[in-house]
Amino acid sequence: MVDQSSIDGRHPMMRVLWKPDVAKLTQSNAQGYSDYPTNATDKMLEMPLTKNLAKLATMAGLVAHLNPRVNILELGAPIPDFTRHLLRDVLRSETPYKQFGSYSRGYFTANGELFVEALESADSIADSFDKIQQRVEVTYDLIIFPNPFYQDEFAPERLNLVQSFLRPQGRVLGRLPAALEVPDMAKSAGLGTVQIPTGDASEALLLASRLKDRGGESDENIRRIVVVERGCNSAFKDFMVQALSAYIEKPVERVTLSALTSGLVTPGTTIISMVELYEPLLATMSVPEMASLKIMTDNAENLLWITGGDQLSGVRPNFAMVSGFQRSLVLEQLSLKFCTFDIDQPGAHQQATVDNILAVLDELGSEEIRDCETVQKDGVPYLSHFVPEETMNETFRQKLGVRQALKPLGQVKPCRLTIRDLGQFDTLAFKPTASSSKELGADSVEVDVKSVGLNAKDIYVYCGKVETRGATSSLECAVSRLTAGDRACAKLQDGEDYKVVSTLPLVFATALYALSDRANLREHESVLIHSGAGGVGIAAIQIAQLKGAEIFTTVSTEEKKNFLVNHFGIRRENIFNSRDASFLPGILGATNGKGADVVLNSLTGDLLHDSWRACARFGRLDMQMFRRNVTFTAFDVSELCDISNRTLSNTWERLLKEFMTLYRSGQIKAFDPLRVFDVSEISQAFRHFSSKNRMGKIAVSFEKDESLVQVLPSQYDSNFSDHKTYVLSGCLGGIGRSITKWMVRQGARKFGFIGRSGLDKEPARRLVHDLEDSGASCTVIRGDVGNYEDVQKCVEAVDGPVGGVIQAAMGLDEHIFTAMSNQSWHTSVNPKVHGTWNLHNAIKGRDSELDFFLMTSSVAGSVGTATESNYTSANSFLDNFAKHRRNQGLPATSIGLGMISEVGYLHENPEIEAVLLRKGIQPIKEDELLSIIDLTLSRPDHTLVGEAHILTGLETQGMKKLRQMGFEGTIPTLNDSRASILASSLDGESDAHSKKSDSGLPPALAQTLEPGGTNDDVLDTITAIIVARLANLILVRAEKIDSKVPLIKWGMDSMLGAEFRTWFFMAFAVDIPFLLLLGAEVTPQGLGEMTKKDMMAANRFVID
Known part of the structure; x- marks a missing residue:
């Protein structure tokens, strides 16, 4: 029996949502921000709001995108439609993944007291203030004024009153009439203001925030900048260098990649890499280039990597590799602050670009970096979040939980009537059947059902085997007595009513x-x-x-x-x-x-x-x-x-x-009484038939395609052509075998495989044998997808049109980057990067035949994995390459696969699967994987750039189960700002040992260091914190762990070590070498002693 409660919370499919970074909003780039709300408003506005109110709501959504835990206060006379739109459509209040912490609305009294009411959902909004409570000690991240500002609100006492309820990084957002000048007193009150055009000359939006002193901590931390270049000079590079020199108030140094030496990267150096500003590097990186890159990553304190890839649109996908590279490097080299900045058109919007880059440098020089990845489009910087793909996830849950949904009949055909619970007519529903688009047999007739007559047998067996009467919709040549459009019931005549005649046969x-x-x-x-x-x-x-x-x-x-x-x-x-x-x-x-x-x-x-x-x-x-x-x-x-x-x-x-x-001839008569029910009333029809007082006949009419019927989703919706050939790379093993067999079940009959080992391996031979036994024909080319000639040979061997491409080739060669060889780098890069380009180029000219171009990427490309910088870089390329094809109007989708159980690499390596399960990662079963692929391929539009990448493996279900068992759970990804929407959906949000006190130390350690704490007390506290984290990693109660037993005895391996090391640096700011963690002698207590010594040497604390 299906556990519906476990299904309702499932959200296996995510997408990466990019929105303008409101933290970098300035008056010079405000127009670009205005353009974004206009586009968003046109899509989602369904309420009777003015356009400016809709823009205001969307701008509030940008603030929430910056901080999905934002606490919001709405001030002024209520505008219920605005509040409902903001909560429901923008902040997603009705979903488990709402994008705000709290929402209140209220007003100030004449004597400056604030009265508010808390709102939980869009449905709780009244037309006037309802549950008002006085609040005096609460502060907010965002204060919204949906009614236009008036002059008195800029009076000093008014501004000071508003500021008193604003958090340090808080913002004020409202509507500014054109006739109202923004007074200097806003600035004198410590508020910087930006006016955002609305397209309405009578009104702009006003965003005010506390002024920040740019020349403080960040300038001191960024003391020396080295610009590393490659290729020819450009005016933009010179402009950028001048701005950087002005930023640190001294000349920056410029050096080419080939001339870079470790002596140039002294301690405290910030490197600005422009090596991929105009030409990509990582896909074809040579041995000397890789050595120079390691000089940067091994020695720099801060690294800002600037690319010219237009990643938002996928114009130049090779530049996207650095995103995956950065995500892994920051897990391997914890003390390295590494950010990326992508530009759509280097040289365009020069001043805006410089301003945005300097803003990123400000963050690099601060204690904590909020967002490590920025992409710029038309001068506007964007940041990203992982968000649930709500429509696809809802369909996934319906299929998994066999949940009924209302749909118009015309969207469900062809279908059959079924019943979920025998005897319960409320569970009658229609289930889609195989598509009728396939060619009919020579002696077949397709009938469009217009009416059915109910009979006792239908009631007795509670099923959908009902007689049908309708019109022929298509037929084949051997059918000589019917023509398309004939009215069918032994062939009806004009004037004979479908509903009447359907009850007779x-x-x-x-x-x-x-x-x-x-x-x-x-x-x-x-x-x-x-x-x-x-x-x-x-x-x-x-x-x-x-x-x-x-x-x-x-x-x-x-x-x-x-x-x-x-x-x-x-x-x-x-x-x-x-x-x-x-x-x-x-x-x-x-x-x-x-x-x-x-x-x-x-x-x-x-x-x-x-x-x-x-x-x-x-x-x-x-x-x-x-x-x-x-x-x-x-x-x-x-x-x-x-x-x-x-x-x-x-x-x-x-x-x-x-x-x-x-x-x-009139010798027999139609039924009178005849009761006709619309198909939307089919449950009532069955009930009426069961009534003991029922006489005559009952008909159910199917004539209205718009009639809403209950639908049980079919398991899969994809239908593959039996006359097209599907080109598959990397599909002779692992997950590819499962996908290929599923495709045969869904109609595919022709395959062209390319693989390095061809049919040498037994699983590949068995797969081809099974496919051919199922009626499929297979062509197998022994070749390397990274070699264009081999790919071209495979495509040329295709029989008939190419129906689709699946690129599932991969190569693994794991090392931390500083110890990785160039050969190991390209072992992972070549199959995915060069192989994908080869497939793309080999099918040029045949794109019109193509129904899909599917790439199996990995969630690792989006979140990073220590020791796999080559693999994560290659997967990041795939995700952007899907955008690249869609940007050209070509079908493409990249699915970033998470933990797949039952089939594939993890199934064949159960020890790794066990580690991931202990971390609270939700696995995806084989049937769920196929459902995700099916939902992806059956989407109606494969050309929308924003939907090119589907991400899996980031569900919080497994983590919730661990927390219910008493463990805190540790998925490092949830500490990433891009995952903050997911993290906020978890109770407790983050574990206690990741939190820090005002001193920057773990709270327990800070408390121990209060007057009276001894040397032994400090060591015991640090050791206890380490033991507690180890206990959560291996799912063992902390009291059962002996702090004098080596870590390796507790199951410490490279995967656990990578996560443990990241946490350790976040908690103590101490970087532990990988090899030390995996050593045979190191114990929790030994780590505690080393940590105490290092922290005291760095003056992190002093013991009296």
Whole structure:
């Protein structure tokens, strides 16, 4: 049974959302920020707001993007539509991943008191202030004025009042009428202001924030700058160097990459790398270039890497490699402050670019860096967050949890009716079936269903096997008696109503087959028809009347008896009760003890036995009454529809023609009463059929495509062509095997594989054998995807059009970067970077054939992994290359895969999988992986640049389970500012040992250092902090860990070591060498002693 609660919280698919960095907003680049809200407003505005209010809400959203835990206060007269729009549409208040900490609205009294009410959701907003409480000690990150400012609000006392409720990094946002000058008193009150154009000459937006002294701590920390260049000189480089010299008030040094030596990078040096400003380096990095790069990363205190890649649009994807490189390096070299800055057009917007770069330098020179990655577009800097891909995740949860959803019928066809819980008509729903876009067989007809008639069998088995009547939508050449558009029910005539005729076939075919073919009812014979007011009963009565038989029948109510008397002229004395055995003496009495010649029975149990006894000699029913020469015959009329049995299907065709002839000649009548339900009311239709008072027939109309129906999602929506060939790289093993087999199940029949080992390995041979057994044809090219000639050979071998490309090639060669060889670097880079370019170039000219271009990337490319800088760089390229293709109008998607269980690399290396599970990382099972790929490939538009990259492996479900078990959980990614939306969704947000006191020390250590703390106390406290972190890493209670036992005995390995080392540096600012952590002798207590000594040597604390 599915655990729905475990499904509801799933959000396996994320995307990287880039928005303008409001912290770098200046008056000179304000127009660029204005353009962003305009675009966003056009997409999401659904409320009756003015455009300026919508822009205000979007600007507030940018502040929340900077800090998803922002505490917001809205001041002034309520504007409910604005507040609802801001909360629901911008800040996502109705989702588990809301982008704010708290939201209140209120007002100041005349004497300066603040009254507020807290709002939890958009639904809790009243048109006027409701639950107002006085608050005097709360401060806010953002104060919003949705009503236009007026002059008095800039009075000194008013500004000081607002400031008193503003946090140190807080902001004020509001609407500024054009007639109102921003007074100098705003600046004198310590507020810097920026006016943001709205496109409305009468009003601008005003963003005010506390003024910062730029020449403080950062200038002192950035004392020496070395600019490392490569390639030719440019005016922009010179302009940049001049600005940097002015920034540190002394000349910066310039050196080429090839001339860089370790002697030039002295302690405290800040390096500005322009080696990838115009030409990419990392994809083709030579041995000498790699050596020079290591000089930078091994010796610099701060490193700012500037690229000219236009990463936001994916114009030059090779430049994106440095993003993955940086994410790994900061985990390997913890004391290195490493930031990246990408420019869309080097040389354009020169002053804005310089201003933005200097702002990044300010952060590099501060104690803590808020965001390490910035991309610039049209002079505006952007920063990113990981956000759930809400639409895809909702579909994923529906499929996983088999949850019903309302959809228009036209969007669901083709489909079949099914029921989730037997007997519960509320769970009736339609389930999509295989697409009807595939070619029909030569003797096939496709019918567009217009109406269905309900019958007792449908109720009895609670399923969707209902007869269908409709119009042919397509057919093939061997079909000679129908044309597209024909009205189908043994071919209807104009004027015949779908809803009426759909109720006739099954019941009249049953009556004809029963009374004519099987019972051979003749004139003057008697017939007992049970349930005479039902569908089959009414049909049988009409057929019996045509044959001149004497009719006896049973009904369950007096109303039904009157109905048969009035509509069909049945004599009242010939109608008996079907609810008990009283019909037996009744029929025997009416026939002078003889009984009926024919009994058409629908009763069960004891009443069935009484029906037997109602048969006359040589009658037609029986089982135990053969001695009276009674014939018993039973049939399921639906079996006559078996097209594999020509005799049966010919009988069915004859019966249809016969009853339609009778109907059109007026010898039999359509059902009256006939109750018609729209398909949206199908549950009510089933309930009505089950009513004991129901008479006549029920039809369900499918004529309105806009009718909303309950839909059970199909497991997969992708359908692959059986005549196109799919080119697959890296798919002969691991995850690729699973994907390929799934593609065959979804219709693919032609594959072209390329792999370095071809069919040498047994798993590859077994895969190809299995595929061919399933009817697929496979071409396998032994070759390296990193070699263009091999890729071209594979594409040229393709039979027919190319349907899609899957690039899953990879290479692993793990080392920390400072010890990595150039060969190891390219082992990971070549398959993904050069291989992807080769596939892209080899299919040029055939792009119109392509349905998809799928790349399996890794979440490591987005979050970094120590010892895998080559691998993370290559995956970061893939993620940007998907944007590159989409920017050209070509299909492409990169899926950053997280922890995949059951198949692939981790399944084949269970010790690594176990470590990841202990860290609280949520695994993705094989069927979930296929569902994610299916959702990706079945999306309607593969050209939207912002949706080119899907990220997985960042769910917080596993972490929540660990915390419920009493462990704090440790996913380092959640400490990344880009993951702050995810982190804020967790209770407790971050563990206590990562927090610091005002002194910059762990709180427990700071408390120990208070007067009276001894040397031994300090050592014990540091050791206890280390033991607590180790306990969380290995999921063992801290009291069970002996601090004198070596770390390696507790399971310390390279993966745990990388995480432990990162935490250690964050907690104590002490950088532990990797090899020391993995040594055979180092213990928690030994680490504590070393840490105490290093911190005291650095004057971090003094023991009295």
